[in-house]
Amino acid sequence: MLEVTGLGGLIILILDIWAIVSIIGSSASTGSKVLWTLLVLLLPVVGFLIWLVAGPRSAPRHI
Structure with missing residues (x-):
């Protein structure tokens, strides 16, 4: 059980870092970014x- 909660916390941490980036x-x-x-x-x-539902989107990439 301990491994499952640790893995869940790690997944949340990775998703939060992705969101912040x-x-x-x-x-x-x-101000919105802050x-x-x-x-x-x-x-x-x-x-x-x-x-994920309502946040600002990344700037579009130009090729």
Whole structure:
């Protein structure tokens, strides 16, 4: 059981880091980036889910 909870925590950590990197790379304003980052850091699971649904998107890549 301990391994399952540790693995779940690791997965949440990886997803939160991915969310923060995406937030920083988005074209949103600095204030929005700070607020989204704080939300993801303070509420890791709920904040990630809210960001996934309504958060700022990464800047489009130009080829």
